[in-house]
Amino acid sequence: MGIQSLLIFLFVGAVAGWLAGVIMKGNGFGLLGNIVVGIVGAFIAGLVLPMVGIAIGGGILGSIIHATIGAVILLFLIRLVRRA
Template identity: 90%
Template sequence: MGIQALVVFLFVGAIAGWLAGLIMKGNGFGLLGNIVVGIVGAFIAGFVLPMVGIVIGGGIIGSIIHATIGAVILLFLIRVVRRA
């Protein structure tokens, strides 16, 4: 992985984590936390979305949408576990 790909990877993770925090009405997790939430969310979405038949286009915008959906799922699951 080149340095450009790594920067894009971190950028997509940060934006997705930030958007997920806004959607889930949270306060955010700071830059590093948003990156982690976004990256983990992208992995979750990569597993869950194809199982339910949802396909999102490519490119940066598609990647951000994909990772944001996964990050929202992640934050929802964290919220459910904390309440239990």
Template identity: 70%
Template sequence: MGIESVLIMLVVGAVAGWLASLIVKGIGFRLLGNMALGIVGAFVAGLILPRLGLSIGGGFVGAIIHATIGAVILLFLIRIIKRA
């Protein structure tokens, strides 16, 4: 994996984490937290969405949407665990 791929992954993770924290009110992280949330969210969405039969287009915008969906799922799980 080249340096360009790593930088794109970090940017997609940061944008996806930021968008997910806007969608799920009350839970927000700083830049590094948003990057981690977006990257892990992309992994989670990569596991869940194909099993549901959902496919999102490729490219930069598709990667952001994909990672945002996974990050929102993660934030909802975090919220449920905190309430328990």
């Protein structure tokens, strides 16, 4: 993985984490928190979305949407666990 790929990976994670934070909570989690939430969200979406039959196009925008959906799922699950 080159430096350009790593920077794009971190950028997508940060944007997706921030978007998910805005959608679910009303604010973000700081730069590092947004990156972690976005990357974990992308992993979750990579597992869940194909099972449901949802395919999102490629490119950076598709990756951001994909990771944001997964990050929203992650934040929703965290919110459920905290309430229990």
